[in-house]
Amino acid sequence: MSTAAITVPVTVNDHENCPATSMLRRAGDKWSVVILSVLERGTYGFNELDRSVEGLSRRMLTRTLRSLEGDGLISRTVHPGVPPRVDYALTELGRSFLEPVRALGLWALAHQSDLEAARTRNR
Amino acid sequence: MSTAAITVPVTVNDHENCPATSMLRRAGDKWSVVILSVLERGTYGFNELDRSVEGLSRRMLTRTLRSLEGDGLISRTVHPGVPPRVDYALTELGRSFLEPVRALGLWALAHQSDLEAARTRNR
DNA sequence: CTGGATCCGTGCCGATACTG
DNA sequence: CAGTATCGGCACGGATCCAG
DSSP: OOOSOOOOOOOBOOGGGOHHHHHHHHHHSTTHHHHHHHHTTSOBOHHHHHHHBTTOOHHHHHHHHHHHHHTTSEEEEEEOSSSOEEEEEEOHHHHHHHHHHHHHHHHHHHTHHHHHHHHHHTO | OOOSOOOOOOOBOOGGGOHHHHHHHHHHSTTHHHHHHHHTTSOBOHHHHHHHBTTOOHHHHHHHHHHHHHTTSEEEEEEOSSSOEEEEEEOHHHHHHHHHHHHHHHHHHHTHHHHHHHHHHTO
């Protein structure tokens, strides 16, 4: 066996099935983090949420809420009656998820000037 | 002035221009984190990177590298000659960015069973 | 009030072929 | 080796209308 340098192949396989990838996607999703952040302040109804986020269409609100509920990040509680009422709230898992998300947001704020400088330089 | 409960309007405006949003998008981007992670191991050439990530097309590799360079997360160094050689490497900013990204990935791993349970329950 | 259904523009992304 | 150019499928996401 020679002692010559050996090139170790470093290949990334199947990264779409990595459990971390799906939550990175979640964090990068257009509306998820905004909705989760609003719900951090308390329980909201559907139209309350709709009015709380500028630019958010009802269609995407519905889809994002269903998706967040599917991941167990929020809870959905139906109160029958007239008018009907549905409450959305953070779960413990959702509240926990916001911690690393906020860490990433704080990183962005802390390095905002570096990023702006790089973007200007490479413009 | 009455002391009745006042509903404080909580509206999220202009979240597309939030500096944190762009980096959350970056983290959720399909290839950026994978490429940054590979570059954490050292300097790579273009085709080396291409071969290191399964499923990554040269087209998206080029686009992602340009984008990462634009944000100052990686550096691009051209070595003229035959054959030509271009080295890609993490910058300090890029290495720093991987910390909160990894924190989010670790969160996903730590809560993998919770997420899987929720997804099964809501199936 | 809380959605679902449909239409449709736009951009992401892979496949393929070509260049210096 | 290190890209560029072009085509095309498909999913994201907004607008609008309909329903319980």
